[in-house]
Amino acid sequence: MNDQTSPTDSAPPYQLRPQLPLPLPRANASALIYNESGAYLLHLRDDIPGIWEPGSWSLLGGGREPGDRSLEETIRRELREEAGLDIPDLAPFTVEQARSSDGTTVPIQIFAGQWSGDPADLELTEGVMLHWFRPEVMPRLRTAPSTRDLLRRHAELLDTGHYAPAPSTTLADADTTASGRPPHPHTPSAAATSERGVPHIIGVHLYLENAHGEILLGLRHPDSAYAAKTWHFLAGHCEQESALACLVREAREEAGLLIDPTDVEYAHAVHLVDTPGTPPRMQLVFRARHWTGTPEIREPDRCVSWSWWRPEALPEPLVPYTRAAIDGIRAGRLYTEWGWT
Structure with missing residues (x-):
């Protein structure tokens, strides 16, 4: 002792x-992409046994690779590789915990950004398709409960006017906000939410x-x-x-x-x-x-x-x-x- x-x-x-x-611990990054109409871009994954969430609608993203200097680089690389997509104003939104098939818990850094293009114009290299969905449609989709909850929370912030995306920044600054001091998801304080509880x-x-x-x-x-x-x-x-x-x-x-x-x-x-x-x-x-x-x-x-x-x-x-x-x-x-x- x-x-x-x-x-x-x-x-x-x-x-x-x-x-x-x-070695770097396992960590993933995903992109929560929304448009000016409040719809969310979801990715229909291949229905192949053994992959993460087969046959489900999910967010674009993937795991950190040795050449990625930050999780922001991870998500930008994944968006380029999976869909040829570049979103300049991506900013950290939250950190989620997901359980992998081997039972371990993997942290996922969620980045949020606005984009208003047509997913049909993108060159998708993984999965089946990309599509815009309004929040009210989400319960009818085959989607992980954690993804539905994440999109619901973000949609509530948009609807109540308490969401303001952060300016473009390096992850050295942005990651400071990822789980503690975010300038982007402006969740209302107690004074602003007297009518509903805030976790x-x-x-x-x-x-x-x-x-x-x-x-x-x-x-x-x-x-x-x-x-x-x-x-x-x-x-x-x-x-x-x-x-x-x-x-x-x-x-x-x-x-x-x-x-x-x-x-x-x-x-x-x-x-x-x-x-x-x-x-x-x-x-x-x-x-x-x-x-x-x-x-x-x-x-x-x-x-x-x-x-x-x-x-x-x-x-x-x-x-x-x-x-x-x-x-x-x-x-x-x-x-x-x-x-x-």
Whole structure:
């Protein structure tokens, strides 16, 4: 058991660097394409056993390849290869979790963009056909429930005037918005949605403090799905699991740390609206009193360095609610609200 995975002295923060390049985790990108009439472009897939969603209407997209420097490059390449399609204003919309045929969960970055062409003019190289469909027709199509739900959510944003596409940007900027601070899907805040409920996103975060009183933070990769080039807690979202199970899993997957749930205690919560108009989030922070292992770079596409920092000398840039949570924990508070107006 090692609960003091710290530098040998408390001078400058100890930088942990990746030693060998690791393979990219599985990740997919899909394009949610809509026109000025509010119809959506769907792809009828081949009805071949063994492929993803055979014989179903789905979004265009595919998996990240070694030559893709970002998921934006992935989706643009897939659109060109599958349909000869180029959409200049593609922007991240959300991140979905899909379960593959082997039972593993695969994250899918959904990009949204407007296009008003005729799909009959496109040269389709995969699948059967492309066609525009209005949202009210979707329930009659053979479509995955997750795809129908995704299109419904986007259509609601269009109908209520709370969707504004982001300007063209590189994924280093756009991925920062993919799952946390999107400028594009302007989901109404609580003040704007008093007549209907708004789902809140739940995040789970690990607060580790070593024997020197230093806090573990990770520097996010420039192309990470959230907080690119920014320091942040080790964190993740629940995948059909409890918050503690999520915390234990993320610690192992992201940093190679083994944590017994009985050594974890609730430390703080930040209930925030990261940017005006974006989905509300409840960010739960748990403190682990003991753990086994030394932080390692296990997911180099998300985090490029783990470091221990004195709380009075935290790094910049730092995710604002991370700083708020640290301040709250040091002050003995259990709850902080951030960004609500």
